[in-house]
Amino acid sequence: MRDQAGESTDCGCSGDCADSGESLARREFLRGATTVVLGGLSLSYLSVAAADINSDGQSQDGTDGSAAQETGSPVTESPAGNPPEGDILFGFLVDTGTCIGTGKCLSACRTENDVPEGNSRTWVERYVHFKDGRLQVDLVPETGYAGSGLPLIDPDEVDRSYFVPKLCNHCEDAPCTQVCPVHASFTSPEGVELVDPNRCIGCAYCVQACPYGARFINPETSSADKCTWCYHRIMRGEKPACVEACPVDARVFGRLDDPRSEINKRLAKVPASVLKEHLGTHPKLHYLGLSGDVT
Amino acid sequence: MEFVFPNDSHIPWSIMIVLYPYITGLVAGAFVVSALYHVFNQQVFRPVAKLALVTALCFCSCATLPLLLHLHHPLRAFNIMFTPNVRSAMAGFGFIYSLYMLLLIVEVWLVFRPDIVERAKSHTGATGFLYRVLALGDREITPGARTLDEWFIRALAIAGIPAACVLHGYVGFLFGAIKANPWWSTALMPVIFLVSAVVSGIAALLVLYLVLSRWRRVVPDAECVRALTRCLWISLVLAVSLELLEMIHMAYESGAEWHVISSLLSEKLSVSYGVIQLLLGSICPFVLLLIAMQRRIRPAVANILGGTAAVLTLVQVFAMRWNVVVGGQLFSKSFRGFVEYSVPVGGREGLVAVVIVLALPLGVLWVAAKLLPLWQHEESSDTEMVSS
Amino acid sequence: MNWKQLFLRDGRHLRILACALIALGVVTYLVQGQMIPETFGDLGPYRAAALEELKSRPSVLQSDATCLKCHDHVGEERAESPHKSVGCLHCHGIGRKHVEIARRAEKSEEIEIPAVEEWDGNPLTKVDLYVAHNKQACLSCHGAVVGMPEAFRKIVVADHLEEVGALDDLDEETIKSKGVCLECHGNHDPAP
Numbered sequence A: 001m002r003d004q005a006g007e008s009t010d011c012g013c014s015g016d017c018a019d020s021g022e023s024l025a026r027r028e029f030l031r032g033a034t035t036v037v038l039g040g041l042s043l044s045y046l047s048v049a050a051a052d053i054n055s056d057g058q059s060q061d062g063t064d065g066s067a068a069q070e071t072g073s074p075v076t077e078s079p080a081g082n083p084p085e086g087d088i089l090f091g092f093l094v095d096t097g098t099c100i101g102t103g104k105c106l107s108a109c110r111t112e113n114d115v116p117e118g119n120s121r122t123w124v125e126r127y128v129h130f131k132d133g134r135l136q137v138d139l140v141p142e143t144g145y146a147g148s149g150l151p152l153i154d155p156d157e158v159d160r161s162y163f164v165p166k167l168c169n170h171c172e173d174a175p176c177t178q179v180c181p182v183h184a185s186f187t188s189p190e191g192v193e194l195v196d197p198n199r200c201i202g203c204a205y206c207v208q209a210c211p212y213g214a215r216f217i218n219p220e221t222s223s224a225d226k227c228t229w230c231y232h233r234i235m236r237g238e239k240p241a242c243v244e245a246c247p248v249d250a251r252v253f254g255r256l257d258d259p260r261s262e263i264n265k266r267l268a269k270v271p272a273s274v275l276k277e278h279l280g281t282h283p284k285l286h287y288l289g290l291s292g293d294v295t
Numbered sequence B: 001m002e003f004v005f006p007n008d009s010h011i012p013w014s015i016m017i018v019l020y021p022y023i024t025g026l027v028a029g030a031f032v033v034s035a036l037y038h039v040f041n042q043q044v045f046r047p048v049a050k051l052a053l054v055t056a057l058c059f060c061s062c063a064t065l066p067l068l069l070h071l072h073h074p075l076r077a078f079n080i081m082f083t084p085n086v087r088s089a090m091a092g093f094g095f096i097y098s099l100y101m102l103l104l105i106v107e108v109w110l111v112f113r114p115d116i117v118e119r120a121k122s123h124t125g126a127t128g129f130l131y132r133v134l135a136l137g138d139r140e141i142t143p144g145a146r147t148l149d150e151w152f153i154r155a156l157a158i159a160g161i162p163a164a165c166v167l168h169g170y171v172g173f174l175f176g177a178i179k180a181n182p183w184w185s186t187a188l189m190p191v192i193f194l195v196s197a198v199v200s201g202i203a204a205l206l207v208l209y210l211v212l213s214r215w216r217r218v219v220p221d222a223e224c225v226r227a228l229t230r231c232l233w234i235s236l237v238l239a240v241s242l243e244l245l246e247m248i249h250m251a252y253e254s255g256a257e258w259h260v261i262s263s264l265l266s267e268k269l270s271v272s273y274g275v276i277q278l279l280l281g282s283i284c285p286f287v288l289l290l291i292a293m294q295r296r297i298r299p300a301v302a303n304i305l306g307g308t309a310a311v312l313t314l315v316q317v318f319a320m321r322w323n324v325v326v327g328g329q330l331f332s333k334s335f336r337g338f339v340e341y342s343v344p345v346g347g348r349e350g351l352v353a354v355v356i357v358l359a360l361p362l363g364v365l366w367v368a369a370k371l372l373p374l375w376q377h378e379e380s381s382d383t384e385m386v387s388s
Numbered sequence C: 001m002n003w004k005q006l007f008l009r010d011g012r013h014l015r016i017l018a019c020a021l022i023a024l025g026v027v028t029y030l031v032q033g034q035m036i037p038e039t040f041g042d043l044g045p046y047r048a049a050a051l052e053e054l055k056s057r058p059s060v061l062q063s064d065a066t067c068l069k070c071h072d073h074v075g076e077e078r079a080e081s082p083h084k085s086v087g088c089l090h091c092h093g094i095g096r097k098h099v100e101i102a103r104r105a106e107k108s109e110e111i112e113i114p115a116v117e118e119w120d121g122n123p124l125t126k127v128d129l130y131v132a133h134n135k136q137a138c139l140s141c142h143g144a145v146v147g148m149p150e151a152f153r154k155i156v157v158a159d160h161l162e163e164v165g166a167l168d169d170l171d172e173e174t175i176k177s178k179g180v181c182l183e184c185h186g187n188h189d190p191a192p
Helices: A002-011 A013-060 A062-071 A104-113 A175-179 A205-209 A241-245 A262-269 B015-038 B043-061 B064-070 B092-111 B113-122 B125-134 B143-176 B188-215 B222-253 B258-268 B270-292 B299-325 B351-371 B376-387 C003-010 C012-034 C049-055 C064-070 C072-079 C096-107 C135-142 C157-164 C172-176
Strands: A090-095 A123-130 A135-139 A158-166 A185-187 A193-195 A251-255 A285-288
Touching: A090 A262, A104 A123, A104 A241, A175 A185, A175 A205, A193 C049, A241 A251, A251 A262, A262 A285, B015 B043, B015 B064, B015 B143, B015 B188, B015 B222, B015 B299, B015 B351, B043 B092, B043 B188, B043 B222, B043 B351, B064 B351, B092 B113, B092 B143, B113 B125, B143 B188, B143 C003, B143 C012, B188 B222, B188 B299, B222 B258, B222 B270, B222 B299, B258 B270, B270 B299, C003 C012, C064 C072, C064 C096
Parallel strands: A090 A285
Antiparallel strands: A090 A251, A123 A135, A123 A158, A185 A193
16 A cells, blocks of 8 residues: 555656545545445344344243243233234244144134135145156045045155145235236235225236235125235234144244234244245245145 | 146137137227327328228227136136236236227327218217217317317327227236246237237238128229238238247257247147147248239239238137147146147137137127228218318 | 418307317316315325225124133133134134124013024035034144144044044943033133
8 A cells, every 4th residue: 555655756746646536536445445335244143133132032931931822922012812012024934844734724714704615815835756756746535635535645655745724814914915907906005905895897907917826706795805814803913814723833823014923923933935035925824844846 | 747736627718718819919009000090191091991990999898808808707707907916917908908998988089080070960860869979969070170070089099009909918918927927928929929929910901991892893993902902911920020039049049948849849739739839820821912912913913812811820829829828828837747728619718719709809800890981981981181 | 371360260260169078177177176086185195084984894703801800710711721722703603693683682681692503514605603513623723634733633523532542441332422522621821
């Protein structure tokens, strides 16, 4: 640096100007870089610290934690019967590793929401990888496999197999809501993608635009229909019907805006993924243990 | 490979959504021919210029019919204009369609104003009243008014070209912008739709001109037929090239979803794409038109060859619309299985409704031909030449 | 002669047309303004009343929290058991009518809460409230199916009885009966 400065004084005005400009730019850059690095470090420290505080809160407050477990909903969520208050952002988590494929969630959803036969707001897929390399995908029957009459698979031929529950992804950048020509599809203040059945013209453009096959035209109302995360239930502080019905907690519903909610605790443990991430829809439905074969 | 999402078991967009772009395509194509005459002063199209314009209007007037038949809540159709979502590609439809329809009505009115004013004087009764209303009380057309009209017709024809492109290109965009569907999601889609619209418009005009000439026992203008044949050939080559380009591009890239598209083409669409769209609809007319364009060919033979080729290209464009619209829904979004679709005979979206929707614009054209002189230039070409 | 003069002298029909188009535009604009539904745009680009309409739908499935308000002992029994996340509705049905009647019965002593019914064995049953003392209810989860995670307890009744050495303790009739599981396992805390 000193050498350069000496040269520049020798060189005269024009060179000097250029050089000082250059060093100024360099200094500017260095300052910028330092800020970015320091900022990044402090941010990451902050997030680590915050995580620490959270985990501390969880571990120290043993009583609170168990109370939350007992009622099945985190403490911060309002008890059943009371509508949640304030700014809310709901989210949903599916743990494919724990689903046992009983189909309880399916009949619960159909009963709760009066979903007509032939369409589904939620379904469970079964992926069976055979030892010979074949992959078979089928749907879990709503009555469960027992007594469904489906041909049984010989477990000895199976390499690995798992269930994947599906429902509306309630995308942050929902293609269905984007394409609705009449604003009948909309995002509720709580981040739930909903359909106004009294405005829908039944063009089915949203059905085409949904990459997840979550939408359908309800033959009874002739309007677009889809999973609402049981909007009527969650706004009373209840859990969605499928979550209520799941015997193994493979489905978790809660508030993404609350770091202490069960969904955020489970999301923090293992990396979660979303379906068809490359489409940039940013789903609020997250998956744990999602296999790459799932479409 | 047999897994279909439970909501994909039947297709949401049926044959009516095949018909809709087919009809607007005919509108856009026919309008382009009339614009070639009015804007670019291609005198060779003079015999069909009025027919082209009125055909465009007749088909445009029926273009919403397949959409209304498709909508599950047709009575709420106007919601699309009351609370339009500007982020939706579909929301523009109401406004684009209305403006284009308005433009067509005004242009047809201006083009036929001399005839309307003429008939307002000579006709009595209900038709006479209709003509007098349309004439807005004018008893004659001054040379100054005629100059103004000519100027406005030209301006409208110029404005109509982008409007027709928007009306139809946007239909292609509607499909091309669906990222959920790999068979649709390509930026080429609006261009392909537009070019094939021109193909179908010219072909429809050629068929109409030849059939109506035979019906009226008039010899069709050989130069005009040859010019239409040439235009049809060029636009067909362009359309098929683009269609193949899209397909070859997809195959060469072999993206994540190519496996489902390749089996779609080889299994589900083998007849409608391979045989009808490519072999029967593209290669056959390509050869036939090439022969019909030759000056050595006698006009009578050229008419038969050109007419046959035009009918085949109309089939090609319909097959193309079918393969895009229906083909894109024949595979589930699981990309692991296929869906069945066959057109029912009855019902709102059945074959009978299809025939009615396709016949209705021709019926409207028949009525329009009764009210407006589509062929007047043949008898009074001298006087018109003087006035223009 | 320039265009302006020409338009003023010979363009009567065009002026009428222009007026008609302007009138059409104004009418369209006015009608459009009238046809926007109430509450549209109050909270965002949609009909805000739709939110209330969707919310007003009654909850059909009763949540555990509702059941445990009265049946609090079950919650205690279940809390530490392997079945702590199994909801009441699995073995007892929707219970909507039951809760309605129970709420009314709280206020008036005249109303009697009807007894539970027998389960008809149908997983999609419309029976409002039942007690499933039935191995089918247990096997609807624990019956082995390809796809289940390794760690989940899968039961084949005959093998299981042999495994735990219960074949000698139970007579043949009991083994074949619907309630065989409950011979060893509690209903709310199934630990043997």
